[in-house]
Amino acid sequence: MEPFTAELLSVESAQALLLDGLSPLAEHETIEITDALGRVLADPIFSPINVPNFDNSAMDGYAVRLAECAQQPLAIAGRALAGNPFAGPLPLGQAVQIMTGAPIPEGCDTVIMQEQAIVDAQGVRFTQTAKLGQNIRHTGEDVRVGQSVFDAGHRLKVKDLPLLASLGIRDISVKRRLRVAIFSTGDELVSPGTALAAGQIYDTNRFAIALMLRRLDCEVIDLGIIADDKPSLIQAFDYADQHADVVISTGGVSVGAADYTKEVLQECGDIAFWKLAMKPGKPFAFGRLSTSLFCGLPGNPVSAVVTFCQLVYPMILRLQGIGTEPFATLTATLTSAIRRQPGRSEFQRGYYSYQQGKCLVTAEKKQGSHMFSTFSHANCFICIERETGDIDAGESVIIQPFPEFLNGA
Ligand code: AMP
Ligand code: MG
Numbered sequence: 030m031e032p033f034t035a036e037l038l039s040v041e042s043a044q045a046l047l048l049d050g051l052s053p054l055a056e057h058e059t060i061e062i063t064d065a066l067g068r069v070l071a072d073p074i075f076s077p078i079n080v081p082n083f084d085n086s087a088m089d090g091y092a093v094r095l096a097e098c099a100q101q102p103l104a105i106a107g108r109a110l111a112g113n114p115f116a117g118p119l120p121l122g123q124a125v126q127i128m129t130g131a132p133i134p135e136g137c138d139t140v141i142m143q144e145q146a147i148v149d150a151q152g153v154r155f156t157q158t159a160k161l162g163q164n165i166r167h168t169g170e171d172v173r174v175g176q177s178v179f180d181a182g183h184r185l186k187v188k189d190l191p192l193l194a195s196l197g198i199r200d201i202s203v204k205r206r207l208r209v210a211i212f213s214t215g216d217e218l219v220s221p222g223t224a225l226a227a228g229q230i231y232d233t234n235r236f237a238i239a240l241m242l243r244r245l246d247c248e249v250i251d252l253g254i255i256a257d258d259k260p261s262l263i264q265a266f267d268y269a270d271q272h273a274d275v276v277i278s279t280g281g282v283s284v285g286a287a288d289y290t291k292e293v294l295q296e297c298g299d300i301a302f303w304k305l306a307m308k309p310g311k312p313f314a315f316g317r318l319s320t321s322l323f324c325g326l327p328g329n330p331v332s333a334v335v336t337f338c339q340l341v342y343p344m345i346l347r348l349q350g351i352g353t354e355p356f357a358t359l360t361a362t363l364t365s366a367i368r369r370q371p372g373r374s375e376f377q378r379g380y381y382s383y384q385q386g387k388c389l390v391t392a393e394k395k396q397g398s399h400m401f402s403t404f405s406h407a408n409c410f411i412c413i414e415r416e417t418g419d420i421d422a423g424e425s426v427i428i429q430p431f432p433e434f435l436n437g438a
Contacts (some may be wrong), residue, residue: 037306039415040339040374046301046342047315051180051322054274056205062193065185067246069202069349074178079169084133085111088164091124091146091153092137094159102152109134124153133165140164172196182350184246197334207348209242210269210321211235213251214281214290215328216263220254233330233401234279238337242277244434245345253329257287270318274348277341277366282329290314290325298323306415308373309398310336322348329398335376338410338432358412359430361413362389367413367420374415378407381428389427408436 038046057071086092086109093103106123109115110132119125119136127133127140130304132417138161145157155261172178178192179185185193185203193201218232219225232254250273255265262281269276281290282302291314294300300316300323307313309332314325325331325343343355369375381390392411393403409428420426430436 036304036363037373038303040305040307043303043305043307043340044343045132045314046349047344049345051344054127054204054207054348057202058201058205058333059067059200061199062190062201063204064402065201065203066187068185068206069246069351070179070181070183070185071202071204071350073181074193074198074201076172076176076178078176078197079174080172080195081166081168081170084168085166086127086129086133086140086164087166088140088142089128090140090142090164091155092119092121092127092134092135093124093159095139095159097122098155099161101154102149103147104152106380133277138162138165178258182352184349204350206246206248207275207345208250208273209247209275209277210250210252210273211238211277213255213279214255216257218254234326234328234333237330237334238277238279238326238354241334241337241434242345242438245342246349247345257281257289259289259293262289262293263297266318268295270321273321275345276318276321276323277326278323278370279333281324282314282325282327294323294325300325305336307336307339308375311373313340314342327398330401331378331398331404333378334404334435335410337378338435342432342434355432356429358427358429358438359388360425361388362426363411363420363422363426364389364391365422367411369413369417369419371416371418375411375413377411377413378403379428380407381411381430390426407431
């Protein structure tokens with residue numbers, strides 16, 4: 030059994046330490062809503078207008094004063110079109126032909142749809158009795174002037190931005206983008222597109238982390254693959270520190286002979302090296318360089334992505350000033366047993382689905398921290414607590430559906 034030793038830091042403690050004393054970026058900038066997808070609001074937004082901004086017709090038909098409908102036919106006084114209102118109040122005993130979206134003429138209290146109207150030389154007659162106020166969209170019934178629409182710290186999504194357009198808002202104040210410098214360390218790494226020489230592997234981590242960061246609306250400064258030698262690492266850390274708010278490296282934070290990252294960081298920053306009670310993702314480094322925050326992720330690609338999700342992501346949200354909880358969880362029933370030793374919190378890749386209204390989850394077979402292939406099929410993390418041992422089929426487990434930055438297109 031894996032020893033449940035005090036020197037392994039719990040995931041919860043690591044998450045708390047990462048957020049400790051961290052305040053959101055203070056700088057703002059003004060941008061147009063067309064450029065605002067994914068950005069984080071610096072100020073709350075209140076509606077400058079009522080929506081609708083005037084009472085208007087929900088139908089093509091006739092605007093009337095309902096009490097006068099007893100004496101049909103009603104003469105047609107004129108037309109009201111969207112963008113071309115009927116001028117003046119409704120004359121006594123008459124109706125105005127009206128189109129969807131046209132302002133309700135003064136004096137009208139009801140709209141009768143065209144399909145219920147018969148028009149002849151005398152005027153308009155209605156085939157059904159109407160209800161007072163029907164087919165009128167009222168001023169402010171969607172959004173009232175002065176109403177709070179979004180809080181500061183809200184990340185703007187596709188579904189949000191059209192609302193701002195409907196309120197006539199073009200310029201908004203958003204937080205400056207977080208600048209994140211990333212690099213991979215390892216003499217064995219080459220970029221995709223190149224043939225592999227003996228002992229080489231493709232750099233997966235930098236690609237994965239850059240993608241996730243961009244989905245989180247960070248500005249990525251990609252410093253490439255850094256060789257396992259001290260001068261190159263020192264140069265990379267210096268550059269990254271000068272240009273970024275956060276520096277993320279992968280690899281080299283373990284105890285191997287070529288793990289120079291650790292040595293270099295011990296010299297140039299105030300960095301703690303953690304052994305996390307976490308599977309995958311045991312080695313992790315965190316601390317401050319001279320002007321930036323630093324996260325040293327493990328080298329194995331699955332560990333790098335899992336630690337990014339569980340540890341770095343909440344930190345990024347905090348720096349971006351987003352107040353919402355990072356993780357949504359569900360309870361699911363395990364379809365087949367998980368065999369494991371207690372000792373570390375585990376984040377297995379799983380696939381969940383609903384069957385007859387019940388949430389079921391299956392752990393992917395290949396859970397090795399070097400086996401990235403199972404990420405694609407998986408859609409959630411199965412979160413297993415540190416002291417939990419084997420879990421039988423049929424037992425309930427907590428799952429985290431993959432966050433959008435991992436699962437989204
Ligand atoms: P390290 O933490 O540097 O000892 O790396 C642990 C394992 O992860 C080794 O098998 C490395 O070859 C592998 N690894 C490190 N960095 C990467 C990377 N960027 N992409 C894919 N595998 C990596
Ligand atoms: Mg390495």
